Amino acid sequence: MILEHVVLPVTPGREREFEEAFAEARTIIELMPGFQRLSLSRGIESPSSYLLLVHWDSVEAHEVGFRGSPEYRRWASLLHPFYDPFPVVEHFAEVHRA
Numbered sequence: 001m002i003l004e005h006v007v008l009p010v011t012p013g014r015e016r017e018f019e020e021a022f023a024e025a026r027t028i029i030e031l032m033p034g035f036q037r038l039s040l041s042r043g044i045e046s047p048s049s050y051l052l053l054v055h056w057d058s059v060e061a062h063e064v065g066f067r068g069s070p071e072y073r074r075w076a077s078l079l080h081p082f083y084d085p086f087p088v089v090e091h092f093a094e095v096h097r098a
Contacts (some may be wrong), residue, residue, distance in 0.1 A: 034061020
């Protein structure tokens with residue numbers, strides 16, 4: 001299992017619109033092969049900042065499968081206009097669980 005970690009810097013004042021768009025975009029990613037689950041959290045100290053955590057079977061399921069799919073273009077059209085600056089995506093492999 002791989003964890004995708006992304007801090008999403010949403011343009012201030014567009015948080016509600018982003019959350020509505022994300023509700024639609026979520027239905028796209030949930031159908032992707034290799035997708036396991038996700039969570040989206042909003043910053044307390046920085047309410048225009050969101051943390052997206054997505055669990056995938058593999059990096060390839062995300063980078064090749066999802067990002068290479070026609071569905072990704074719809075995901076991007078829904079969400080990418082909200083980011084300023086564009087977020088950095090990183091992948092993590094678990095080394096310890098309590």
